[in-house]
Amino acid sequence: MAQEIERKYLLKNDSFKADVRKEQRIIQGYLCSVPERTVRVRVKGDKGFLTIKGIGNESGASRYEWEKEITTAEAQELLKICEPGVIDKTRYLVDFQGMTFEVDEFYGDNLGLIVAEVELESETQAFVKPAWLGAEVTGDAKYYNSMLMKHPYTKW
Template identity: 40%
Template sequence: MAKEIERKFLIDLKLIGDLPDGKLISQGFIGTNDKTVVRARIKGDEAFLTLKGEVTGFTRSEFEYQIPVDDATNIIKELCSGGVVEKTRYEIIYENHTWEIDIFHGQNEGLVVAEVEVQSESESVSLPKWIVEEVTGDPKYFNVSLLSNPYSQW
């Protein structure tokens, strides 16, 4: 079974310096009746359909499949309720880990988070100086939550 083990942090952009080229991400979510997530995402010129299980600690099941961009566009338009979450993602390598820096747009403008995937929950991660606070497991920072409770309304 595919697993995603991920930690999430708030960051101070002023401490990062210049970011590499980023990719615009637009994603919508199909409603579920439990704590699972079904997401359609367009990332640059690629698209994905992702199914995620309930989070336990900072681990959850994740199944991701590349799909045609036209299919993702139609899934988001026809099947995803609540609009889209838009952000630009930048990747930075720090101490042998790839950090994904997400700068949100639209109703979530001003929110900036960093995510890092690890091999196990006990894996040690060196934190860059630009980390401000860990928010792993706080549901208000889940992308699906940002649709119904956007950062601009906190």
């Protein structure tokens, strides 16, 4: 168990792709998507994961997170009983000025949405922002994956 501290941003453009270190397709669904506790099932590459997240703090930058690796077969079985709406995206890892940004490019009903997250040691940690980073959306619930499955980006 751990406290997750991260900030989320929209992107100005896709110039981040020139500096991608790794990319991986992710398919995920939610067994429970209420704000107080989300239970996520994810297939990430050739691995499966079960993740439980608590409600975010006032700023939306920090919340409880617990994750356990499960087999891909187990994840595929659990995806069958998830709430309607699947998140399909490619995650790119981009290193910049000593930080790793996780950039998610969405498909399906969220096609056209690209967001970047950066994990921090504290909510006040300073970091250099790459030129491709746009407006901050940390704490804006409509950008949470658990909300994107209910209210997809293409329907906004």
